[in-house]
Amino acid sequence: MARLVKVARLDELPPGAMKTYEVEGRPVLLANVEGSIHAMGAICTHEEWDLSEGSLEGDKVVCAGHGAVWDLTTGKAEFDEELQPNPVYRTVVKEGVIFVELE
Numbered sequence: 001m002a003r004l005v006k007v008a009r010l011d012e013l014p015p016g017a018m019k020t021y022e023v024e025g026r027p028v029l030l031a032n033v034e035g036s037i038h039a040m041g042a043i044c045t046h047e048e049w050d051l052s053e054g055s056l057e058g059d060k061v062v063c064a065g066h067g068a069v070w071d072l073t074t075g076k077a078e079f080d081e082e083l084q085p086n087p088v089y090r091t092v093v094k095e096g097v098i099f100v101e102l103e
C-alpha cells in the first residue's frame with residue numbers, strides 16, 4: 001500500500017536546488033523546479049553517477065558523468081544508448097515538510 005515518507009524540510013531545497021536523500025534504503029533525488037518538488041531515483045543507470053552532481057535544467061537533470069539527460073517527470077533518459085528508466089515518486093509538501101510516496 002502506498003504511504004508517505006518524510007524526507008526533508010522544504011527550506012533545505014530552494015527553487016533550482018536538488019539533492020540526494022536516502023529514503024528507506026533507496027537513493028532518491030529531490031529537485032525543486034520553480035517551487036514544485038520532483039522525486040526520482042538518484043542514480044544514473046549508465047555508470048551509476050549520483051545525479052545530484054549534475055545540473056538541473058528546467059525539469060531535466062543532466063548527468064555529470066557522460067551527459068545523459070533525465071526527465072524528472074517520466075524517469076526516462078535521453079542518451080546515445082538506451083538506459084534503464086529510474087523510478088519517479090509522487091511528492092507531497094505539508095507544513096514545510098517534503099514527503100515522498102513509496103509503495
Ligand code: FES
Nearest residue numbers: 044047063065066
Ligand atoms: S553515468 Fe550518467 S551518463 Fe554516464
